[in-house]
Amino acid sequence: MSSADSQGTPSPSERRHRASGITIPGFVLKNALRNGRRAMLTVLSVAVSCALLVTLLTLQRELTVPPESEAASFRIIARNKVSLAQPLPARQRSTIEKIPGVRQVSPFTYFGGLFRDETTTSWAQFAVDPARFRELILEGKIIEGSYDAWVKNRNGCMVGADTLRRYGLKVGDKLRFTGTFYPVDLELIIETVYAGTIDDRNCFFHHALLDQLMDDWGMVGTWYMMADSAESVDGVIEGVNAAFENTSAEVRAETERAFQLGFVSMFGNVKMLFGSISAVVVFTLILVCVSTMSMAIRERFRELAVLKALGFRRRELFAFILAESFGLSMLGAFVGIGGAWLFWSTINLQKLSQGFLVYFEVTPRIMATGGIVAALLGIVAAIGPSVSVARMSVVSGLKTLD
Amino acid sequence: MALPLKYNYRNVLIRWRTTLFTVIGVAAVVSVVILLKALAKGIESSSARTGEPGNILVVRKGSQAESGSLVTRDQFRTLQFFEEIDRNAAGQPVVSAELVMIINAPRRAAPGSANTLIRGVTPRGLELRPKVTLVEGRWFQPGQREVTVSKKLAGRFEGFEVGGIIRAGPDRLRVVGLFEAGGSAFDSEAWMDADEARAIFDRSEMYSSILLRPRDDAAMRSLTNRIAQDKRLGLRAEPETEYYSKQTATAVPFNILAGLLGTAMSVGAVFAAMNTMYANVASRTREIGTLRVLGYSRAAIVVSFLIEGVLLSGLGGMVGCALSLGIYAYVVARGVTFGTMDFQSFAETVYQFRVTPDLMALGLVFSLVIGLIGSFLPALRAARLPVISALKSL
Numbered sequence: 001m002s003s004a005d006s007q008g009t010p011s012p013s014e015r016r017h018r019a020s021g022i023t024i025p026g027f028v029l030k031n032a033l034r035n036g037r038r039a040m041l042t043v044l045s046v047a048v049s050c051a052l053l054v055t056l057l058t059l060q061r062e063l064t065v066p067p068e069s070e071a072a073s074f075r076i077i078a079r080n081k082v083s084l085a086q087p088l089p090a091r092q093r094s095t096i097e098k099i100p101g102v103r104q105v106s107p108f109t110y111f112g113g114l115f116r117d118e119t120t121t122s123w124a125q126f127a128v129d130p131a132r133f134r135e136l137i138l139e140g141k142i143i144e145g146s147y148d149a150w151v152k153n154r155n156g157c158m159v160g161a162d163t164l165r166r167y168g169l170k171v172g173d174k175l176r177f178t179g180t181f182y183p184v185d186l187e188l189i190i191e192t193v194y195a196g197t198i199d200d201r202n203c204f205f206h207h208a209l210l211d212q213l214m215d216d217w218g219m220v221g222t223w224y225m226m227a228d229s230a231e232s233v234d235g236v237i238e239g240v241n242a243a244f245e246n247t248s249a250e251v252r253a254e255t256e257r258a259f260q261l262g263f264v265s266m267f268g269n270v271k272m273l274f275g276s277i278s279a280v281v282v283f284t285l286i287l288v289c290v291s292t293m294s295m296a297i298r299e300r301f302r303e304l305a306v307l308k309a310l311g312f313r314r315r316e317l318f319a320f321i322l323a324e325s326f327g328l329s330m331l332g333a334f335v336g337i338g339g340a341w342l343f344w345s346t347i348n349l350q351k352l353s354q355g356f357l358v359y360f361e362v363t364p365r366i367m368a369t370g371g372i373v374a375a376l377l378g379i380v381a382a383i384g385p386s387v388s389v390a391r392m393s394v395v396s397g398l399k400t401l402d
Numbered sequence: 403m404a405l406p407l408k409y410n411y412r413n414v415l416i417r418w419r420t421t422l423f424t425v426i427g428v429a430a431v432v433s434v435v436i437l438l439k440a441l442a443k444g445i446e447s448s449s450a451r452t453g454e455p456g457n458i459l460v461v462r463k464g465s466q467a468e469s470g471s472l473v474t475r476d477q478f479r480t481l482q483f484f485e486e487i488d489r490n491a492a493g494q495p496v497v498s499a500e501l502v503m504i505i506n507a508p509r510r511a512a513p514g515s516a517n518t519l520i521r522g523v524t525p526r527g528l529e530l531r532p533k534v535t536l537v538e539g540r541w542f543q544p545g546q547r548e549v550t551v552s553k554k555l556a557g558r559f560e561g562f563e564v565g566g567i568i569r570a571g572p573d574r575l576r577v578v579g580l581f582e583a584g585g586s587a588f589d590s591e592a593w594m595d596a597d598e599a600r601a602i603f604d605r606s607e608m609y610s611s612i613l614l615r616p617r618d619d620a621a622m623r624s625l626t627n628r629i630a631q632d633k634r635l636g637l638r639a640e641p642e643t644e645y646y647s648k649q650t651a652t653a654v655p656f657n658i659l660a661g662l663l664g665t666a667m668s669v670g671a672v673f674a675a676m677n678t679m680y681a682n683v684a685s686r687t688r689e690i691g692t693l694r695v696l697g698y699s700r701a702a703i704v705v706s707f708l709i710e711g712v713l714l715s716g717l718g719g720m721v722g723c724a725l726s727l728g729i730y731a732y733v734v735a736r737g738v739t740f741g742t743m744d745f746q747s748f749a750e751t752v753y754q755f756r757v758t759p760d761l762m763a764l765g766l767v768f769s770l771v772i773g774l775i776g777s778f779l780p781a782l783r784a785a786r787l788p789v790i791s792a793l794k795s796l
Binding site for chain 1: 419420423424426427430431433434438462464465466469470472503504505506512514515516517569570571572603604636651663666667669670671673674676677678680681684685743748750
């Protein structure tokens with residue numbers, strides 16, 4: 001008592017607690033942990049649900065938001081208006097080069113071959129014009145071999161660092177691809193290795209080689225071009241589209257970013273699917289917490305009635321319940337979100353998913369979303385029990401059994 | 403002696419609030435698993451329903467999908483006169499060289515566009531696929547820029563209705579009819595005359611695949627071998643049904659997702675069920691003491707609590723099944739179809755999701771397992787309560 005007095009005048013309730021050696025945080029903590037098993041089960045179920053939520057949101061982001069690179073906003077991809085699968089005549093190049101604002105253009109043809117004896121296409125191969133392509137991937141850095149050597153060697157190729165690591169390849173190795181879309185097979189030699197782009201998995205080879213194998217094919221898959229400034233991008237897109245209008249091969253040009261997003265939109269309603277699953281997860285999560293909290297409170301109805309009889313106000317009782325439920329759910333969120341973050345950043349998902357999932361980055365934004373959901377959950381779960389505690393009369397509360 | 407079942411279900415009903423929470427939790431898990439599996443099932447069954455038993459599909463060796471296959475006119479000329487091929491009433495060989503192309507079309511409901519398959523077929527091709535039936539309008543005329551599209555596609559893409567116009571670059575194709583293909587892969591296609599398709603898509607010397615019908619089983623075997631052994635041809639022949647039954651790669655992500663979510667969510671549900679059951683045990687301490695005094699064995703108590711847990715989660719399982727059936731019925735009644743990009747053809751596969759009895763059984767088993775695991779430890783605890791102190795407790 002004396003120490004409390006020397007620090008000023010504490011409120012009556014505060015004085016009561018100090019007298020018995022109990023502080024309010026201590027009281028809440030003791031209450032939360034007195035049924036240790038239940039506290040643990042609650043924390044764990046919140047943790048599992050939070051981890052799941054974070055994983056779903058990350059998966060959704062991975063599938064719907066392609067990674068962005070600065071250079072991509074200067075780059076334009078032009079495909080046949082019919083569809084991506086329809087090639088374009090190679091003679092279009094001279095026309096495109098004359099369009100003002102076009103700094104460089106290269107053919108860009110998806111080969112889609114099967115590597116070695118694999119049965120699915122696990123990484124992409126593109127036929128390009130190496131001399132022109134150099135100016136198109138500004139963000140890429142050559143980390144092994146030399147680009148010039150690749151330009152000179154018609155059978156050479158440039159491979160991404162990720163793929164090199166995945167298969168344990170090195171410069172000078174031979175790569176064999178069986179054609180799926182094209183009736184020809186490729187035999188390539190790694191001349192150089194790139195890294196630092198948004199997708200360091202691909203293989204690039206000479207379009208001239210493809211032309212030769214296909215008996216002077218005279219077609220390209222798409223055109224890949226670079227505008228000389230951000231301002232000229234729109235003009236280039238319009239120019240390219242207009243240049244081939246009403247020809248036998250009409251063209252649809254768009255920025256690389258728009259192209260990627262268009263590709264993503266072909267997945268169908270992925271976003272809706274993940275959104276609804278996440279909603280169900282959050283809903284279940286709330287149920288679990290609400291049910292646990294009300295269980296904990298119901299068990300303690302008599303005690304709460306005693307507290308009320310001692311003069312604690314409703315507000316204070318609500319604070320006790322809220323602190324307990326909020327604390328438990330935040331602890332669960334910490335374990336679950338932290339665990340998910342640790343798990344996804346430690347394991348090599350790219351290898352496990354065979355290149356399907358590349359980044360799977362649990363962003364701060366996603367973690368914050370998980371945390372906010374858990375916080376709301378802690379608050380919502382406290383409301384029901386608090387209302388019933390507030391409504392109960394001291395007498396009936398004291399009478400409660402069980 | 404075992405405790406009567408009535409004891410359990412009465413207990414489940416009397417504590418309706420906690421029961422309700424657990425039931426809803428388990429129901430959510432079960433319905434998520436069932437619905438995701440139903441999506442995968444829809445894709446698989448669309449593959450399984452495609453193809454006639456007696457037909458053979460010939461594609462280029464190494465190609466993964468028909469749309470990526472190339473068969474030259476020379477190859478077709480060689481092949482069409484193989485004597486193993488059956489002949490129709492008019493004496494023509496029953497063989498159809500077809501062209502499968504991808505066109506990009508604007509979506510009807512959502513913004514953006516998606517790829518869809520357009521198939522150039524011949525009159526023989528229609529004979530070879532008797533399950534594909536016309537439901538509206540008429541079939542395309544040879545030599546005309548006309549298409550007959552799947553009724554399911556008509557709902558998904560702009561201009562795919564009868565009288566609509568499909569644009570393929572500078573060319574315009576008029577939709578003259580709708581067909582139904584009985585939930586097969588052809589439900590994701592638009593059909594037109596093969597020669598017109600070759601002209602429009604600049605494939606004068608190329609086809610994608612050849613569909614044919616051998617005279618009998620012996621002819622089928624000999625033809626398959628003959629094509630496989632002819633290295634010069636570079637083609638691959640296999641029964642049409644077999645070819646399509648392998649095209650289920652699109653279903654794989656859904657199955658993985660169902661497994662992943664099912665596991666993670668059921669772990670959460672097990673914790674929830676455990677919580678409920680522990681609370682049940684704690685609040686019934688005196689009751690359990692009484693039962694023990696009355697002569698019920700520890701084993702009887704364990705069994706009784708296990709049954710209660712299973713009852714609880716089984717109820718959740720049933721609600722989950724009912725929920726997914728309800729969603730299924732709604733989807734069927736509204737005629738909603740789902741579309742996903744097929745990574746092999748790069749075109750959209752349209753399918754109906756299917757809640758089948760075996761999926762519901764799976765969901766139910768899933769819920770029972772959750773109940774068993776969730777109630778195991780609480781049941782043991784109930785059985786281990788010391789009788790005297792249990793009786794004394796409030």
